[in-house]
Amino acid sequence: MASLSTISIQRPVLALVMNIIIVIFGIIGFTYLGVREFPSVDPPVISVSTSYTGANAEIIEAQITEPIEEALNSIAGIKSLTSSSRDGGSSISAEFDLGVDLEVAANDVRDKVSGVVRRLPPDVEAPTVRKADSDASPIIFLNVFSKQRNLLELSQIAETILKERVQTIQGVSSVQVWGEKRYSMRLWMDPDKLAAYELTPLDVQNAVNRDNVELPSGSVEGSSTELTVRTVGRINSPEEFNDLIVKEDNGIIVRFRDIGHAELAPENQRTILKRDGVAMVGIAVINQPGSNQIEIADAFYKRIEQVKKDLPEDIELGMGFDNTEYIRESITEVQQTIIIAFALVVVIIFAFLRDWRTT
Structure with a gap:
């Protein structure tokens, strides 16, 4: 069987046509090629983030980070487990072996986290499970x-x-x-007034959670129409927060304005x-x-x-x-390398054949 080089020399027209076809397919593929600095390879890392506003790092470590770590330790395929506890939040990163399916690993992590939620403080925010994404970095x-x-x-x-x-x-x-x-809504409370009315900040929080809600109210049907009833229950302005009823006892109503004041101010x-x-x-x-x-x-x-x-x-x-500046420089280097390689190939072939037409 004749080699590829022999066929190319004996049938130059066929070789030229095949090269043109390869070039055409290359150009078509190049137009659909994504341009980025590195290949899109997702690292085998899954993170668990939990927020607990007002808690210090020691409480976060003892009541959130350690229970979640204990639950994640039983998952197969984990290479390393790192955690960070800080004021107001916890972050845990689980690195898996390269052969582990990330989708399966993420589901395992979610299952373990769901099982440990009941052991966390009642007012902590639900833990968030995320897969590391190579496309999540800003360009x-x-x-x-x-x-x-x-x-x-x-x-x-x-x-x-x-x-x-x-x-x-x-x-x-x-x-x-x-x-x-x-902007955020700030509720300022006077400790002396709270004590006078036998109230605590928790009572104020419960009052806000109780009254600052919108509940479904059903609908009103007519002969040919149906209207949805909406009950406006959200508190939006400082005046509405000041009028919030915190306590009612024996006909005595204690509003928030009696123990403090609300204002719209920048968040922390x-x-x-x-x-x-x-x-x-x-x-x-x-x-x-x-x-x-x-x-x-x-x-x-x-x-x-x-x-x-x-x-x-x-x-x-x-x-x-x-980041595209580095990509542009890389593309320029590739173009220069292609030109130099093409020139060297032509020169080397001509040095052996000594004939420009054959080359």
Whole structure:
């Protein structure tokens, strides 16, 4: 049987046609190829996060982290188990062997966590189980800052203008705002007044949980129509919280205004981003799996130029990082390598054959 090289020399037209077909298929495949820095390989890691507001690290460790760790230790295929307990929350990461099916492992973790929930404190938030995702890391990070505005105003601009404009770019999975600051309803209580009415902060919390709800109210049917009845039960304004009934005893009504006051104020600052000592917020862009990160970056910069026209003059934008820069450099290196390799192949073949036509 003749070798491939012999057939190519004896039938040059066939060899040329086959090469053209290979090139055509290569071009078609290249158009569908995702462009990213590293291959999409999900690490075999599953994390369990639990929030317990107001608890210190010691309580978190004893009442949340240790019970969950004990439950996870019985799962087969775990390579290592690491945990972190801090004020207000617990994080546990379980790394599995490479051959373990992540879907099966995630289901096993959820089952174990569900079984241990009854051993956790009653007012703790439900644990969240997540699989590590190679596509969950931001590819672009944009800084938003101003020397004339506070974090509340910057957060509002980032949420309503920048985030809404950027998340409509094709290939973008989500847009996160980092370092933002939001409004929250604060309930301030006077300890002396609480003691005078024989109340505790827990009584106030129970009153809020009892009255700050919306319950289904059924519907009203007519001869040809049916209307849904909605009972407005949510408390939204400081005035409504001040009118909240905390206690009623022997005809005496104690409202929240009698023991304290409510106000709309910024929430507690947990994280903060700064540039040259000035607080700022960040816009993190996360791409969809298999999308072209370079095309997303190009569309992002075009969109930002359009958005700048609608921003106040004191708002400044700066790039935190852009991972596509490394991808562009890698592509340039690959192109240069291909050209050099092609030239070397031609030169070597010509050196042996000594004939440009045959080469």
